[in-house]
Amino acid sequence: MNDSQTDNVAVPGLGRVGRASLQQRVYEELTKSLIHGAFAAGQVLRMQAVADTLGVSIMPVREALGRLVTEGALEVMPNRSTRVPLITxxxxxxxxxxxxxxxxxxxxxxxxxxxxxxxxxxxxxxxxxxxxxxxxxxxxxxxxxxxxxxxxxxxxxxxxxxxxxxxxxxxxxxxxxxxxxxxxxxxxxxxxxxxxxxxxxxxxxxxxxxxxxxxxxxxxxxxxxxxxxxxxxxxxxx
Missing domain, CATH: 1.20.120.530 (GntR ligand-binding domain-like)
Structure with missing residues (x-):
């Protein structure tokens, strides 16, 4: 399976969001999923897959992921992808x-x-x-x-x-x-x-x-x- 195919796979633990306050709603949906343990340690969150699952464009997803990286809940890999930190x-x-x-x-x-x-x-x-x-x-x-x-x-x-x-x-x-x-x-x-x-x-x-x-x-x-x-x-x- 190539990258374009994996990008279109739905992300478990997420539900679609409406258009109101889009950036905040995407952030809150990701936050809720993180808090509830919906994502496994080391899981890569591909922007396109997250955007498709939530039914939004890439921009609010990019901003939400960046915010979560800043808060220490996610981390950026050397290839610039975003993942859930490993358990150490x-x-x-x-x-x-x-x-x-x-x-x-x-x-x-x-x-x-x-x-x-x-x-x-x-x-x-x-x-x-x-x-x-x-x-x-x-x-x-x-x-x-x-x-x-x-x-x-x-x-x-x-x-x-x-x-x-x-x-x-x-x-x-x-x-x-x-x-x-x-x-x-x-x-x-x-x-x-x-x-x-x-x-x-x-x-x-x-x-x-x-x-x-x-x-x-x-x-x-x-x-x-x-x-x-x-x-x-x-x-x-x-």
């Missing part, structure tokens, strides 16, 4: 550290002001996530990622920080390949689930115990990253 141990450590630091502060803030209605919503989201883990496989890997994102950002919005929230969103964009990789590992190991950390986090928030809430969050983040580390080590040893 150094990147694992860096993202894990940054997420625990920033998201931990948001959880600390949320513990002070979260209300009963939000706690009830978190329970519903965790129940849905728990059910999704039961049917988790490669085909449904994105489902758990979407539900997990909904859960975490319900907490982060409750923190009320307009400064920290976009920083976390950027970290989640960069974490997309890791979200996908961990979902695949969970799918291969039905006995594993991260949902118990969600329940612990809810209990701590309801009790307004900020330290316990932060500890539960850190356990939630590091479990998935540790699973990827272990999987990488097994692959190297084979």
């Amino acid at each position: 141990e150094a990147r694992l450590d860096d993202l894990s550290r940054a997420r625990c630091l920033i998201e931990g502060e948001l959880v600390r803030l949320a513990a002070v002001q979260i209300n009963a209605e939000t706690v009830d919503l978190l329970r519903q989201q965790t129940q849905a996530c728990e059910e999704a883990f039961v049917r988790l496989d490669a085909e449904h890997a994105t489902e758990t990622s979407v539900l997990n994102n909904d859960f975490h950002f319900t907490i982060y919005r409750a923190a009320g920080s307009e400064v920290l929230l976009p920083i976390v969103r950027s970290l989640w964009m960069q974490s997309g390949p890791f979200v996908r990789a961990s979902a695949i590992i969970y799918g291969r190991n039905p006995s594993l689930t991260a949902v118990h950390h969600h329940w612990a986090l809810i209990a701590a928030l309801e009790a307004r115990d900020a330290e316990a809430a932060v500890a539960a969050l850190h356990a939630d983040i590091t479990q998935s990253f540790d699973l990827i580390r272990a999987d990488m080590k097994r692959a190297q040893d084979d």
Whole structure:
């Protein structure tokens, strides 16, 4: 298959967008797909294929990809193509550290002001996530990622920080390949689930115990990253 043919192949994980605010809508669609782990590490995003999938011209796609490169969610290859960054141990450590630091502060803030209605919503989201883990496989890997994102950002919005929230969103964009990789590992190991950390986090928030809430969050983040580390080590040893 030549390059012109591969350029016309639809990009999984993307839906068509309308014409209103085209540049922003393309960026938001790509961002959503990155956050939800729709793209694999190392996946090349060809502009023409993305444009065809979204039903737009090349220009807004080029601008959106460039913006995502600037934000660290994508990277430019020597041949000028754009790809999702590879998973490396150094990147694992860096993202894990940054997420625990920033998201931990948001959880600390949320513990002070979260209300009963939000706690009830978190329970519903965790129940849905728990059910999704039961049917988790490669085909449904994105489902758990979407539900997990909904859960975490319900907490982060409750923190009320307009400064920290976009920083976390950027970290989640960069974490997309890791979200996908961990979902695949969970799918291969039905006995594993991260949902118990969600329940612990809810209990701590309801009790307004900020330290316990932060500890539960850190356990939630590091479990998935540790699973990827272990999987990488097994692959190297084979």
